[in-house]
Amino acid sequence: MIKDQSTINIMLADDDEDDRNFFNDAIKELKINNNLTVFKNGRELMDYLERPDIVLPHILFLDLNMPSKSGNECLTEIRQNPKFKDMSIAIYSTSSSDKDIEETFVGGANIYIKKPNDFANLKKVLREVVNINWQFHTSGLNKDTFFFSI
Amino acid sequence: MKLKELLTPTLLYRTAQGVSFILVISVAIVFHVQMKSLNQSVSLISTSNKKQFELEKIISEVIQRENEMRSYIITKDSAFYDNNLITKRKIFKSLSLLKDNFSSKQDLKNIDYIDDILQKRLALFDETLAISNAQPVDTELLNSKLSEGDKQTKELQKKVYELIEQEVTKLKIHNINHRYDIETSTITAFSLTILTLVILLFSLNKINIDFEKVRKLNEELKFVNQIADNAEKVAGISHWKINMRTGKFFYSDNFYRILGLKPNAFDSKVENVIPYIHPDDIEETMKQHEESIQNHTPTSMIYRIIRKDGEIRYINSTGDFTYNSKGELVKIGVSNDITEEYNSKLALEEKNKSLIAINAELESFNQIVSHDLQEPLRKIQMFISRIEESESETISEKGKDYFTKIKNSANRMQNLMMDLVDYSKTIKNDKVFVKTSLNKLLQDVLLELAVNIEEKNATVEIGNLPRINAIPFQIHQLFVNLISNSLKYSKKDIPPVIKIKTEKIKTGETINDIEIIDKKYHKITITDNGIGFRQEFSEKIFMLFKRLETDIDYNGTGIGLAICKKITENHNGFIKAEGEPDTGATFTIYLPKVT
Numbered sequence: 001m002i003k004d005q006s007t008i009n010i011m012l013a014d015d016d017e018d019d020r021n022f023f024n025d026a027i028k029e030l031k032i033n034n035n036l037t038v039f040k041n042g043r044e045l046m047d048y049l050e051r052p053d054i055v056l057p058h059i060l061f062l063d064l065n066m067p068s069k070s071g072n073e074c075l076t077e078i079r080q081n082p083k084f085k086d087m088s089i090a091i092y093s094t095s096s097s098d099k100d101i102e103e104t105f106v107g108g109a110n111i112y113i114k115k116p117n118d119f120a121n122l123k124k125v126l127r128e129v130v131n132i133n134w135q136f137h138t139s140g141l142n143k144d145t146f147f148f149s150i
Numbered sequence: 151m152k153l154k155e156l157l158t159p160t161l162l163y164r165t166a167q168g169v170s171f172i173l174v175i176s177v178a179i180v181f182h183v184q185m186k187s188l189n190q191s192v193s194l195i196s197t198s199n200k201k202q203f204e205l206e207k208i209i210s211e212v213i214q215r216e217n218e219m220r221s222y223i224i225t226k227d228s229a230f231y232d233n234n235l236i237t238k239r240k241i242f243k244s245l246s247l248l249k250d251n252f253s254s255k256q257d258l259k260n261i262d263y264i265d266d267i268l269q270k271r272l273a274l275f276d277e278t279l280a281i282s283n284a285q286p287v288d289t290e291l292l293n294s295k296l297s298e299g300d301k302q303t304k305e306l307q308k309k310v311y312e313l314i315e316q317e318v319t320k321l322k323i324h325n326i327n328h329r330y331d332i333e334t335s336t337i338t339a340f341s342l343t344i345l346t347l348v349i350l351l352f353s354l355n356k357i358n359i360d361f362e363k364v365r366k367l368n369e370e371l372k373f374v375n376q377i378a379d380n381a382e383k384v385a386g387i388s389h390w391k392i393n394m395r396t397g398k399f400f401y402s403d404n405f406y407r408i409l410g411l412k413p414n415a416f417d418s419k420v421e422n423v424i425p426y427i428h429p430d431d432i433e434e435t436m437k438q439h440e441e442s443i444q445n446h447t448p449t450s451m452i453y454r455i456i457r458k459d460g461e462i463r464y465i466n467s468t469g470d471f472t473y474n475s476k477g478e479l480v481k482i483g484v485s486n487d488i489t490e491e492y493n494s495k496l497a498l499e500e501k502n503k504s505l506i507a508i509n510a511e512l513e514s515f516n517q518i519v520s521h522d523l524q525e526p527l528r529k530i531q532m533f534i535s536r537i538e539e540s541e542s543e544t545i546s547e548k549g550k551d552y553f554t555k556i557k558n559s560a561n562r563m564q565n566l567m568m569d570l571v572d573y574s575k576t577i578k579n580d581k582v583f584v585k586t587s588l589n590k591l592l593q594d595v596l597l598e599l600a601v602n603i604e605e606k607n608a609t610v611e612i613g614n615l616p617r618i619n620a621i622p623f624q625i626h627q628l629f630v631n632l633i634s635n636s637l638k639y640s641k642k643d644i645p646p647v648i649k650i651k652t653e654k655i656k657t658g659e660t661i662n663d664i665e666i667i668d669k670k671y672h673k674i675t676i677t678d679n680g681i682g683f684r685q686e687f688s689e690k691i692f693m694l695f696k697r698l699e700t701d702i703d704y705n706g707t708g709i710g711l712a713i714c715k716k717i718t719e720n721h722n723g724f725i726k727a728e729g730e731p732d733t734g735a736t737f738t739i740y741l742p743k744v745t
Contacts, residue, residue, distance in 0.1 A: 022532055025536075096520070117528040
């Protein structure tokens with residue numbers, strides 16, 4: 001249930017506390033209206049998404065390497081459920097291996113972000129990704145533009 | 151048939167035998183004929199003698215009768231002349247005997263003549279006696295009759311002697327002829343016997359020579375067999391035969407040795423081999439053997455045998471059917487001891503497995519370097535950037551300096567790890583060669599390095615490059631590394647100019663003492679105007695982790711050029727570097743035109 005058209009709902013599932021904090025700090029510094037919900041792993045995320053009365057995110061940032069339920073498993077489950085058909089999914093991982101990129105592309109993620117190693121870069125990436133008009137964005141269609149580079 | 155063919159050992163022996171046999175038969179026939187003629191001679195002589203005797207008997211009887219008659223006439227004593235009839239009979243008996251023994255017409259005529267005279271003489275005897283007995287005796291008539299009788303007797307005598315003479319002559323001629331016959335036939339027989347002996351001796355000699363030849367051949371054959379046996383021993387092979395008609399088996403000496411036995415340790419039968427076959431292999435081996443024997447199909451199998459001492463050997467046995475010189479169907483085969491090959495094959499498979507395992511480990515090592523190690527490093531970098539951004543005012547100048555050093559070290563570590571991953575990628579096996587346009591590929595490379603190029607205000611000039619058979623991501627990496635290298639080692643105050651172009655290979659151009667021919671290789675050069683290097687380092691710069699002293703200022707990892715070398719090697723090509731300090735460096739790549 002979206003109250004304000006200009007408010008963007010963002011979710012992040014990442015098991016690494018530091019990364020969650022960096023993400024939170026970066027989003028805050030972007031100075032955009034947003035609702036950020038953070039989950040410590042895939043199971044927590046999926047359990048939340050199953051609930052009937054929640055506000056669905058516009059964009060979900062999904063780490064791949066997580067205990068109890070991996071990012072890939074979450075991706076598969078979400079893409080199998082028509083309820084989430086409008087949700088954009090950004091993979092947010094340390095890995096930039098061809099295998100992971102290929103798998104998540106086939107699995108239906110919209111974009112692949114390699115976690116930056118500089119806070120300024122992180123802010124830059126998030127600003128761009130959050131500002132993408134996903135309804136018209138075609139990055140998910142083409143494998144060459146799937147991997148996000150600044 | 152030619153003479154030479156006739157003189158072959160067996161044929162010669164047979165011919166000699168035949169000739170000798172015929173000669174011996176001839177000798178026998180000659181002797182037989184001789185004996186027969188001798189027999190005839192003897193009977194001829196005896197007949198002739200008998201005739202003479204009978205003739206003489208006749209004449210003596212007639213003379214005796216005449217004497218008796220005369221004595222009677224003188225004496226008138228009948229005692230002298232009372233045997234008239236018996237005497238007559240005696241004479242005619244001899245005459246009929248003569249008739250039986252004479253056969254020729256002339257002779258019979260003579261006998262008839264004698265007979266005639268005898269009749270007449272006997273009649274005259276009676277007449278004369280009658281005259282002498284008359285009273286008175288006509289003396290004149292008596293005398294004339296007596297003289298007539300005398301004449302007749304003389305004629306008879308003459309005739310008889312003529313016949314005797316004739317017989318004697320006949321005998322004489324016959325004797326001469328007969329002696330001649332005996333002489334010639336003896337000579338013939340003797341020479342034939344000698345000839346037979348000569349032929350037999352000759353053929354015996356020839357046979358002896360042949361026998362000697364056969365003996366020598368046998369010895370040679372024995373020697374060859376020995377060589378073959380030794381060869382089998384050395385090579386660990388053996389052979390065997392099964393005669394399908396007789397059902398007989400043959401195993402070569404080395405077959406027994408392979409089983410760990412002495413040659414001919416058992417009767418050559420398949421039943422005696424079975425106990426040595428590994429229990430797990432008996433069923434399959436026997437099945438194949440029996441099927442082959444039944445259907446006359448070739449066999450090829452590997453089975454194990456267990457020697458008496460428990461050692462297990464692997465045997466490769468192949469066999470097929472053929473016909474021997476007698477036209478009998480035989481199965482001939484070879485059994486090889488392949489234990490060593492089999493074991494080394496197993497070892498090789500084992501090595502392959504461990505190689506695959508090592509590759510998998512390398513893969514997981516890649517995973518560790520590219521992900522697990524980068525994760526904490528990334529966090530270090532993130533925290534550094536956080537501190538730099540928000541806490542810089544509260545840190546002293548010295549602290550800031552330390553932070554810069556920490557940041558540089560962290561960045562360097564990241565570069566190292568990324569290069570290591572790239573290097574390990576060039577070692578991996580998945581090499582797929584694709585026709586690649588180098589010009590197109592370099593556009594992507596420049597795009598990737600765009601930020602870097604712009605930063606350095608560099609110019610990259612690219613000439614007309616060929617299409618090659620390549621592993622695209624590796625050649626991409628090669629140019630990224632080379633261009634990055636040129637950008638990195640550029641002079642601080644002069645914008646870098648990098649020229650990439652193809653060159654024709656000059657005749658006599660060599661690398662690592664191998665002559666490079668234009669027909670076979672593309673030559674691509676990358677020239678820069680950077681800091682260059684001393685020529686003595688031209689080899690060293692391609693070694694893993696080898697860095698030149700200048701690298702301390704330039705933050706190199708010592709992996710990039712090692713990757714370049716590895717990539718050219720993966721493409722069966724070469725790379726070399728030429729440098730001059732403060733002028734620049736030229737990297738030359740040779741890549742094969744056909745891969």
